[in-house]
Amino acid sequence: MTGWQGSGYNGPNPGGGAGRSSDEEETAIHQTTPPAAPGWPPQTPPPLSQPPAGQPQTPAWGQPAAPQTGGWGQPPSAPGTAPMGWPGAPGAPAGGYGAQPFVTPPKKNKVPLIIAAIVVVLVVLGGGIYYVYDSFGSGDSSGSSSASEVVKGYLEALSNGNADMALSFSNDQPASKEFLSSDVLKKQIAEWPISDIRILNEDKTMESIGRADVHVAAKFGDKNSDATIHVKKDGGKWQLAHAAVKLDLSSLSSSENAARKTMTVFGKEISEESAIYVFPGFLDLGSTSPYVSVTNSKPLLLDAVEGYSASAYLQPKFALNDSGTKTITKLLDAAYGSCSSSRSLVPPGPCPVKISDRDLVDGTVTWSPPDMSAVKIGDLDEYRMEVRISGEVHYDVSGQGRNGGTKRGTLTSYVTGTTADVSGEQVKIKFN
Template structure:
């Protein structure tokens, strides 16, 4: 009797186990039993950094999955952890859910698409469309320099990522790139699965140094002239009438630390620059005696930082 009962119990347990395993398979492959279960499952997959599991909660096609990896998702979650996920109500296709993103509470009623008969519940999309506003917020000139987690933004101006922090950068060392606004994700963002990414450009420290180097190349060339006031160059001996043109021996500036950049046009990548530099000169006078001295020059103009090296437009 004991042996028979034990065997029967084992069969029941195996059947139950089979049902459990089958149900779990249905949940991951065919959808969730309720809309609330789909929402919770998706958020929990994000929270543990499981990209494949998160993507399984939608059948929508994603044009580019370069950013939809475990490594990138885990970086997003490290920045803004997802915690305290609670389903407050789950009625039909409407789910009332609350969660915290980086410690900030979010509260949202989400509606999911009604599944076909026999199918489980899934989200409309598991990846967020990030629109960089091509030709509106970000120009064709500057968009190619913007990166997300080190990946270039697609030429369409739209990237696809999981909801959360986006690590923006620049493939051009002359620019620093950062978001106009950086906030934790929200449940509304996850429900809509779309975001507009405003990008702010600054001249980087490397960019300032590149401007100084470009000016050095220009002024070294200017120093080769023998004229008192070389054309397209900043140095000039002034109005002295006793200096003989064609006898100037110029030495180019060696210190460019005072050169700084100003306004950057974020549509063209052209910035203004200005600062003081010092030339030295030795020149013959009409009396036959040489004269020499230092000539400080205030220089300014525009520089195109999209070019390598940057191109200088000097204003005189």
């Protein structure tokens, strides 16, 4: 069969094109151009049966093959190239391109997808672990989910004497923790137990910018206290602005007040300190002098930690204590009482009294015990660490007169300008 190119259709071959008989293939090999019929126009071959969908159609005899779009993943065939599935088909110009090979589409790299899936799983697991850790607590304040819980947890930590826990409710740690130990805190609550902790209100107006105000009340010993404490969000968690109170001592160290230079806090001298940090509550203020007591004129309660600064000035008040009063009284009794053991007009020290009546014979005088009921011990002079003493001391006195006989009378000694120095370990009485 030499008159028709590619006559007969055998269906798709394993390579994806239409099959043909061996005779046709041989003819296509030995005949490159068809013979023309003289005087007649070229004949149009009858239509071939349509190949299955997706297969290229057979071109007419002597006509160049039309460019065809290749299958999935295959570029279009070049002009003059046999369509896909028709290898070696006649009709292509001599020296034309052969059939295009079938190109297998590249497989997608699944490694990035696997890595992304692993990352998502780790993030989800990490979030779950963090949630569990945050919800059940990590041993500090991180489990607090609201501003009110932070304030209440802080006061409960103070009431339990747990200094480290109390400090964990704020990220702003103090410069010194000398007076912020659990030992010191337990001394505070032993004097003023913290009880009746109540959250009165929580203002969430500024919560969108990480701020909240919590109105809280509590008792420190027998003292009721309430304040509105500012709370802020730090790192997604509610925190107190400060967990300790900064006491400014700069005015004490620069003062000429002698009493302030002797002051102690929980038994430790602070004369060289510019500031100390303490928890709100009882403060054990004292003096290096055993005869002086120190109190803070304004106690440090909840209002000391309500602001964003949490600083305060120590306002100490010094006074002669009971020990000082008793010691001075004893020294005065001894001094004035020593006169009674003398028979002289001018008894030796420490007697501060003398008789100026020249009508009495010296050495014959009898002194009664002194009446000290009118003597008054004054307030402490903080700048001098002295106590002023005033009043009157009375004696019944008798003695031999120069003109004979016995003279009797009452001697009154006025106490003026007398002071007691209480700056040291021993009280020193200074008589005028």
